[in-house]
Amino acid sequence: MPEIAEVRITSDYINQLVKGKTFYTARKNPVHKGLELELYDTPFKISSRSRGKELCLYLISKSGTRSLRMTMGMSGHFKWMPEGQLEKHAHLLFNSDGGSLAFVDVRRFGKWCWGDFSENRGPDPIDDYQNFRSNIAANLHKKDFEKPIGEVLMNQRYFNGIGNYLRAEILFKSNQNPFESAVNAIINNDRLLELCRTLSVQAYFLNGGSIKDWQNPFGNESSSNWMKCYGNKSMSYIIDSTGRRLWFDPKWLS
């Protein structure tokens, strides 16, 4: 479930799991066409960070730290696999005592390469909200922002971490016409950018309920109740210019 909230939860999950563990090897499932992992600094410890839809695994050995930059695609997640357990769709395995940390990805759209977070994706709207805003402000004059806001919300150069369900919820809860130009929407609707952060945070806490042992700050509101627009039968949708289904309030149909 990988938009910003789920990638963040994945990163938390990894950090919780690797606590106190030492890793010895890493291997790639041969069925996956991605980069082979050649590890020459072993053993190593692991820690994780996320930024928007990217996740970096830091492999920390005596001789230094290497960063493995990953994206989760449509179905990527991590899982602890006890020794001997088989998992058809585990594509990266980091071996430790008694089991492995596994990157599991049914559709294999997830990718990895050596390096830290990409330069060409914007700041994280949760962790780095001021820079998230200023990055947009500094580029608002560009042609990118002449496109409809419904589409620009998916541009990872500015909205790193926003995906198809978050854009629908952001548009809906900010009462924003998805077909208005992004410049006008951002200038005239002051809730829009704020909701990029607050809805991402809410999705993180709601979806994280099953993974971590904190109190859900949203009380009784369930995750299914939180989702107001995306996939809702009473809403409208169109296929946008990139081929994705854009969900929106039917009142914007004219």
Place this chain on the structure above:
DNA sequence: CGTCCACGTCTAC
């Protein structure tokens, strides 16, 4: 059986 659909990028005409 078949067709459509999915929380995302990529690269190649």
Place this chain on the structure above:
DNA sequence: TAGACCTGGACGG
């Protein structure tokens, strides 16, 4: 701006 990259679940005949 099409497609390519993938698997599997839902649903129709």
